[in-house]
Amino acid sequence: MTGRDPVEPPEPTRHSSDPMENQDLRTRADALRWYHRIDLGQGVITRGVDNSPERLARARLPADLSGRSVLDIGAWDGFFSFEAERRGASRVVAADHYAWHGTGWGTGQGKAGFQLAREVLRSRVEDVDIDVMDLSPERVGSYDVVLFLGVLYHLPNPLLALERVASVTRGLLILETVVDMVGLSRPAAAFYPARELNDDPTNWWGPNHAAVTGMLRAAGFGRVDVMSPVRSAPFRAARAVKHWLAGKNSIPSAFRQDRAVFHAYKSA
Numbered sequence: 447m448t449g450r451d452p453v454e455p456p457e458p459t460r461h462s463s464d465p466m467e468n469q470d471l472r473t474r475a476d477a478l479r480w481y482h483r484i485d486l487g488q489g490v491i492t493r494g495v496d497n498s499p500e501r502l503a504r505a506r507l508p509a510d511l512s513g514r515s516v517l518d519i520g521a522w523d524g525f526f527s528f529e530a531e532r533r534g535a536s537r538v539v540a541a542d543h544y545a546w547h548g549t550g551w552g553t554g555q556g557k558a559g560f561q562l563a564r565e566v567l568r569s570r571v572e573d574v575d576i577d578v579m580d581l582s583p584e585r586v587g588s589y590d591v592v593l594f595l596g597v598l599y600h601l602p603n604p605l606l607a608l609e610r611v612a613s614v615t616r617g618l619l620i621l622e623t624v625v626d627m628v629g630l631s632r633p634a635a636a637f638y639p640a641r642e643l644n645d646d647p648t649n650w651w652g653p654n655h656a657a658v659t660g661m662l663r664a665a666g667f668g669r670v671d672v673m674s675p676v677r678s679a680p681f682r683a684a685r686a687v688k689h690w691l692a693g694k695n696s697i698p699s700a701f702r703q704d705r706a707v708f709h710a711y712k713s714a
């Protein structure tokens with residue numbers, strides 16, 4: 447595990463002491479369904495289903511993004527986009543399509559969560575409505591740092607998607623994904639044609655570490671670092687039982703699954 451950039455935990459956001467102001471913001475935030483847990487300040491953290499702070503720690507974003515441009519692909523409510531801005535990025539673009547129009551958590555509210563957070567945080571993060579498969583330097587430009595977190599396993603054509611992502615990455619790509627068949631050293635991927643992964647029909651592929659590394663190299667990245675160790679057997683066993691009890695997965699399948707983070711560089 448090696449990284450070129452130091453990472454540090456985020457600092458806490460400011461808090462208002464005005465109870466009326468806090469209540470108004472709480473009411474506005476609670477009127478929406480959130481994926482991310484975003485600290486809006488004034489003591490209000492959005493009630494997202496995702497443990498965003500924990501995933502931020504695992505993603506190992508560079509602590510200092512000063513002067514760097516960042517593209518966040520599949521940004522949803524924008525937690526990672528706002529974090530990149532907070533770390534000093536000179537320009538941040540949040541890109542998404544499915545969650546801002548789809549039939550899942552975003553139903554009926556479009557990108558209202560992202561927009562509320564951007565307003566409250568007085569953020570200058572830009573947004574672009576685009577599908578991963580339509581990414582190109584002509585459409586969105588190219589970026590020093592690209593975030594591709596929690597998206598790869600949702601795509602039916604992952605290698606083609608990584609080629610599109612590579613085309614807009616100038617320097618570092620931070621990729622986080624579900625991995626499956628962990629422990630198998632040969633590049634391989636589990637295929638989920640129906641609801642095999644977490645009872646979610648939007649999940650398609652669970653590549654193992656070697657397959658993700660191989661696809662990143664094939665897509666044009668000269669150096670690929672695995673930034674997250676496979677979590678321990680007891681951790682995965684406990685999680686597998688939890689998933690089985692929730693009716694999401696069988697214990698043997700869930701035991702072979704994990705989430706992993708890769709840092710991939712255009713130059714070796």
Ligand SMILES: C[S@@+](CC[C@H](N)C(=O)[O-])C[C@H]1O[C@@H](n2cnc3c(N)ncnc32)[C@H](O)[C@@H]1O
Binds near residue numbers: 545578594
């Ligand atoms: C599990 S969420 C991850 C959100 C965020 N990146 C994170 O890591 O917390 C998956 C995201 O991928 C997006 N997504 C899925 N398929 C996509 C596609 N074909 N093009 C663009 N975004 C897509 C969804 O809209 C959603 O925002």
